[in-house]
Amino acid sequence: MAIQVVMVLLTLSGLAYLLLALWGARDFGRSGRTLSGFSPDVTILKPVKGIDPRMYAGFVSHCRQDYAGRFELLFGVSSLSDPAVAEIERLKAEFPDIAIRLVECSERLGTSGKVSNLVQMIASGTYDYVVINDSDIAVSSDYLTRIMSGFADSTVGMVTAPYLGRTADQGQALTLWARLEALGISTDFMPGVLTARKLEGVRFGLGSTLAMSRAALEKAGGFLPLVDFLADDYEIGVRIVGAGYRVELCPIVVETSVPGYDFRGYWDHQMRWARSTRDSRKLGYVGLGITYAVPWAFATMVASGFALWSFTLMSIVLLARVCVALAVGVGLLRDGQVLRDLWFLPLRDLTGLIFWAWSFAGDTVVWRGETFRLHNGRLTRV
Incomplete structure (x- = not known):
């Protein structure tokens, strides 16, 4: 009993x-925001390592932005021998009118290679606003317009975005474990994010999109203190809120690619997240x-x-x-x-x-x- x-x-x-x-x-569904028209120049930072599924398609989606301001796309690799370098050169050839640059981040400043790259990349950026997302993220053509519109409110220090996980449509990559991973993102993780938003506000960032002003980032301490953190996206959001700014969840959805996990890959990824x-x-x-x-x-x-x-x-x-x-x-x-x-x-x-x-x-x-x-x-x- x-x-x-x-x-x-x-x-x-x-x-x-x-x-x-x-x-x-x-x-959240009723919180649609009217676009402010605020379109500052922005630097997009993408740390990369190796080649992820649908990575190049994600790169292309960032180049096809219908955005009123200027933007540049910076890729950071720890070595010029990385396989991703060839894909970045291909992108530069396909979009010669887009400011695309490759930054070699040769120093390993901590255990997180991603954050180590970000520390070295941001110094090469030109503009006062930065957008960071993972190498396999794919976005819509109004992505920058909608994300950067949130900064019209000077109290906003970071804008982040919900995401979904895209599996292979068919074939061997469409495994049970990949399907469970994608299902968990859309029906478990994101409902938790929206519940937290309703109860306490957004006090964290999501790696699918971390957009911020340099002023807010510097006041929060920058990236260097995060080089040994696993959940760097969460931490930078917490620190920006601690610096007196707000984090806004933008009502635009981006996509990440879900690999064809076997059980071990699914277990390792879920345990790392947990x-x-x-x-x-x-x-x-x-x-x-x-x-x-x-x-x-x-x-x-x-x-x-x-x-x-x-x-x-x-x-x-x-x-x-x-x-x-x-x-x-x-x-x-x-x-x-x-x-x-x-x-x-x-x-x-x-x-x-x-x-x-x-x-x-x-x-x-x-x-x-x-x-x-x-x-x-x-x-x-x-």
Whole structure:
């Protein structure tokens, strides 16, 4: 009976979270911003290492911007022998009218190669505003217009953006684990972001887009203090808020590519995300476990001996979970993959709960083939 009561309470807590997520999604969906016309000149910084799926298509999307201001595109590599260099040279040849430059970042200033590159790249930038995103991000032609419009309000120090994960359409790269990864982004991670936005405001950045003024970045301490942090996007947002600025979540969606993960790749990526979140938001992360309402509802069914009322509770939870997935994944993110993989939701939530629990069992993460130990957000090589 005691186990049954605990399971019911966890299930009801998870159901309450799903209702909050729907509330947050509704609020964000109604927060459409009128474009201010503010179009400052901007430097786009893209640290790269190796070649990612659909990377070149993402590069091209940044060159095809319908933007009133000037912009330049800087790519940072740790070595000119990196395979990405050939793709950047190809891009320069295809778009000779766009200011595209390659920056060799030969120094390794910390354990995070990405942030190390950013420290060295930003000095080569020309303009007072910078936009940073990952190498595989693809954007729409109005991306810069909508992102930079947020800086018309002088209290805004950073603008970030939601994203979805794009899998391969077919073939061997369309693995179960890639589908679970993409489904989790649109129906688990992003609802959490929107719930946090509604309850406490956006106090962090998302690596899909980190747009900021140089003034805000300098007041927040710059990139150098972050060279040993895993969740650098989260940290820079926290520090910009600490410097007295606001972070705004722009209602524009960008895409990232999801590799054809095998189980090991999926496990390593999810565990890296889980442990970085655990170290960044310690108290909030403890509460994350209750958000997996579907596994808790199933546990309630088992604990009750499959009583009729437990099936009713499971039905209500499943309805709420599907509503969140459709409202955020399809309604806000326009991610058609959610409809394709909707029936994987229980499996996705079960694996999410397992990752959450197992994240407390250690402090190592695997990042681009290297193993690190994570402590208070900082990385050290194992």
